[in-house]
Amino acid sequence: MVASDFATIPLAEMAQQTRQAARQLAGLSGDTRDRALEAIAAALESLSPTILAANAADCDAAIADGISPALHARLKLSETKLAATIAGVRSLRQLPDPLGQVQIDRELAPDLLLKRVTCPLGVLAVVFEARPEALIQIASLAIKSGNGVILKGGKEAVRSCQMLTAAVHRGLAAMGLPTAAVQLLTTRAETQALLALENDIDLIVPRGSNDFVRYVQRHTNIPVLGHADGICHLYVDASADVDMAVRLTVDAKTQYPAACNAIETLLVHAQIAPDFLPAVARALTDAGVQLRGDSQTCGLIAALPAEASDWSLEYSDLILAIKVVDSAEAAIAHIHTYGSRHTEAIATTDAQVAAQFLNQVDAASVFHNCSTRFADGFRYGFGAEVGISTQKLPPRGPVGLEGLVTYQYQVTGRGQIVADYTGENAQPFTHRDR
């Protein structure tokens, strides 16, 4: 069965097939799941020419449709990129098995034992941009964590995604595993329909534009792992090291302006503004950044006047809004009003102000004297990143494999009943951790 055949199966039924297949994956040892990853890597290698040809066809069609150079660069799967992706699949084997980890091991009463054990979520749905290697990264994370996954890639990448899915299926089949564990959708209508399957899908991971993520968050009762906005700030405190603050600003704004962890607004303490702003303005202008400032900023450096709406914008581009504030408290208040709880940073040499900032700022990641661009699952050492979540409940921030697992309470006894542990002559609970 090739990927495109699935489109003819009703979506709920398809998700239920994925659940059945996922239950089979979940029952495998970590070692067997790792061997399945190796089989997939091998299948990708042997199918590389076909995959690259399918991708070339996608690229040709996209160019004919007038795709932007940036999107084309994402869509294009070079031999090097494919090899790196295959290496990524193999490197997942080094990560510890996320399943079967005992988080609590407790005697509730004599011979009544409680364990809390990690287990897969079940069926994931991941909707991603036209970046073909994402399919492999996601499918291999799902298999590593014993989950089934329903994938939908950006429409420009449809041929690439179909061939990559075929390779994943070949790898699964070589291990005698059900190919329904990884399924591909190819139409936007299916993505829409997916949002209604709250009984069949356990987690949805939307990637891509902010508007799309927000749309998914608003239109489904399935839990969503993702973030709509990345409005991050750097606050340069009165006591900041000016040179360091300049370097942090330039990196956080320009190292990859489209990233969600790039800064959009710079907050500067009034005391340091006369020293810091001219220095940072030079560096940013040299890097091609357009500056938009509040009135105090515009009094110190050349900048366009910022409008009220600038404080809520995620430029995702070489544009930076700058505001002068009177105190760390004012900076924190601004962040709480306009930030998206993603990543917030302070530059200061004052340990007390740094502690105040880290403890009071309500964001998934809070940084002191380092670039916001470090907010990332790979950089945090999670080995693989499922996504970055800006919701308050865990998993929050950069999410590795642990975002794809949950846990279950397992209690074993020798016939205990609650009637014996309640009322007048209740037997006591011991609650002893083992």
Next chain:
Amino acid sequence: MVASDFATIPLAEMAQQTRQAARQLAGLSGDTRDRALEAIAAALESLSPTILAANAADCDAAIADGISPALHARLKLSETKLAATIAGVRSLRQLPDPLGQVQIDRELAPDLLLKRVTCPLGVLAVVFEARPEALIQIASLAIKSGNGVILKGGKEAVRSCQMLTAAVHRGLAAMGLPTAAVQLLTTRAETQALLALENDIDLIVPRGSNDFVRYVQRHTNIPVLGHADGICHLYVDASADVDMAVRLTVDAKTQYPAACNAIETLLVHAQIAPDFLPAVARALTDAGVQLRGDSQTCGLIAALPAEASDWSLEYSDLILAIKVVDSAEAAIAHIHTYGSRHTEAIATTDAQVAAQFLNQVDAASVFHNCSTRFADGFRYGFGAEVGISTQKLPPRGPVGLEGLVTYQYQVTGRGQIVADYTGENAQPFTHRDR
């Protein structure tokens, strides 16, 4: 300011006041939050006569409205019940501080240090039944965990809730803490409006009827901690100890039939059915349980014929559906079709079948040879129960204080920028746990 004054403040503004107050709570030491609990306990004690009088007025009004004896028993706040509730507030002080726990402590690179630290969710909304002591339990859990909370109790308990809130406020004020940390709603319209405040409320905990919980789950984008259904099963395997299985069945069905962790359906292996069913039928009939069986069951014992709908019903009453199955696999398949992922149990002396059941059944709690009624935060040793969640993502199952906290990544450096850690001459990450 007394509780009822809040009704005049627009709801979003009120929630924002609660957030401000919660931020103040979050900044306190665990010891200070514990002392606030003591101040609340003392205020409850000194206001006991007024609280009991308000509750008596609630009870009189409810009786005049023809309240059922069961609901009246819940509404009634006796001196003993109030004293036990106050003792409960004090006992919370014994639990470890859920805030500031370091979950990850890692060197990302030299002098670039990552910590994952627990912190409060922010603002909780809890909608509960007409059981006044629930207000105190919830408010004290919120304060212990550094959260603000907006409460709405069942309408029959409105006078009691207002007086209890006044006592909480007196305790907070005595510590110089903002009373807005704990706010009371009194109308159903406010509860409705609450569901739309996704930017101002971080978690909603609905308690009460299944229909109400389901309504909340469907009508808000705020994360919901709760469960709509509790359709739990006991599967009696071929190799079960008949006496033990009878005891487990009786306890799981009758010890508290209205509880969500009581069983609704008994699944019985065909091999043991001729021995087990007559024995369990006697015990259940003695306990006043009405039996509804499939055709095989009705061939072995006296039972009403079960309809197809019986397998999906949460009776919450002394009624039990019984089905004979041919294998553990068939029992698991039935559970996956009809169960609500709450609590599922097996009675068996076969260790292999037990392991299969625990590993394959997809439910928050899975039990071997013990009553499903043990699925409860107090019995699990969590000290305090926020609720039981049947969603897949953590927190799952019985949820203690950890359900009211989240975490934050705090990274401290000495000016590191990402540009130095990417590309050709990238500095390496060390990713060393400390």
